[in-house]
Amino acid sequence: MKEVFCTKVLKNELIAKGIYSMILEYHEEIACRIIPGQFVNLYLNRKDLLLPRPLSICRVLTESINIVYRISGSGTKELSCYLPGALIRVSSPLGNGFDLSICEKDVKPKASIVGGGIGVPPLLELTHRLVGMGVSVQAVLGFQDEPYLYEEFQKAGAAVRLATDSGKTGFRGTVMDLIKDETSVQEAEERFLGEICFACGPSPMLSALSGHCIKTGTLLQVSLEERMGCGFGACVGCVCKIKTSDGAILKKVCKDGPVFPGNEVVFDA
């Protein structure tokens, strides 16, 4: 069974322009079952803002979870006002996370993490798990201007490359520009993105990355974003197109995803 329960905000602070990091008390016995890439629904304490805010889990901590979110509307703005001690309702972990089975083999693959903007946070817990499994991780993180969380990826043990649109820090350009730049100079046997790549970010980035990974023969898993209603599969508000042998079918991002094999997603042009 899944549930929605009341919990306490332990921390809620600004970490970059418009980006907040919240730590929420969370049942230890549920937290230990969280798979990286899963999300939780946060229910606001306002009667006029009905819908839950589905937010990815950035880190699983001791008896708590860390959520990093961007203020993008009235709901996340409301969320940013909750002070430590505030009570809020939260759901069990929802959706399907990243499939790490390939990394459980004796011969560890070289893995990469590609994150764009607010798609970066859900990749942090994943990086910790991968490094913990003995996988070498190359992280490529892209931001508009001000990077955040990247030091956490370094602390987790990943080799981090930064790209910013403004060129303020790291490579000037998008993560895709950086990846294409690197791939052109790297020898084929030491592919920049490795054998498997895990990605989360804006749809154009995932679409371009999907095309790139097909060319380089890199397995890709993408975490998609879509405007959700219920966040647990009942309303069928958030759907994406997934390729099948005879065309495409619609799948629910919240319940069948948000993680899908990169080569199966039909990205809108």
Add this chain to the structure above:
Amino acid sequence: MPDLKVNIAGVKWKNPITVCSGTFSARDSGDFYDIDRLGAIVTKGVSAEPWEGNPTPRIAETYGGMLNSVGLQNLGADRFCKEELPYLKQFDCPVIVNVAGKSIDEYCRAVEKLSATEADMLEINISCPNIKEGGLSFGTDPVTAARLIRELRRITNKPMIIKLSPNVTDITEIARAAEGEGADGISLINTLLGMRIDVRTKKPVLAMGMGGLSGPAIKPVAVQMIYRVRKAVRIPIIGMGGVMTGEDAAELMLAGADAVAVGTAGLVDPAAPVRILEEFEKYMKEQGFKSIEDFKYYRDF
């Protein structure tokens, strides 16, 4: 303990609380509560052929409500009967299959297929605002509605509930037309047509532009329409529209509903249908109500 049992169009329900079509999925909602506790379950709209639904975004939040333009995405009647209905029949409550269509012929083919199944009741959706030329046109004109219901009555003996749209001048006309053609019950209200525009992008929030408004914001509209339809027809009414608590359910019962469906509440609080059932039972106890019949004594306003 009050007796919660009701009889809706000849079908026995153990309590009057059910769910609204489109907001419930046994496989998903069932993760959060015991479905057997509900008075009945209602499926998403099923059409003769599979429907893809509308492009995304399909959901937008509004003050005290939400807009949806899902567009009745469904597997079609054949796959529904094979893959979904047997799963739903394992629960200890009647299964109401909601039927959608774009033409009389389409409705008829779906109803024909469903009539040959173990579905306990059919709910005919003539009120979806999200399908072009479909559904809603049957729900806004009493003559067209009557013609459709007459055809459907010919091909099915299943208890047939007609789901009405609030997007009309006089809802009682359609309700009377449905009763006149042999409908076994009325459910109301479906969503109100609405729209939101993002002032930053200067574009509609929903990909389809418009969608159906639901949630607590529409409850007074539902109460008013149930009240008027109750005075217009004798067949049972399943009331719905913004029910968030057991007391909201009681309010719809006092307005004239014989059963109450929980919709948007089940999306914003996944276990809402059973919570509302518990609150509703508590209300009845507090009021000294012995059975659902007791609501009828207070309807002389």
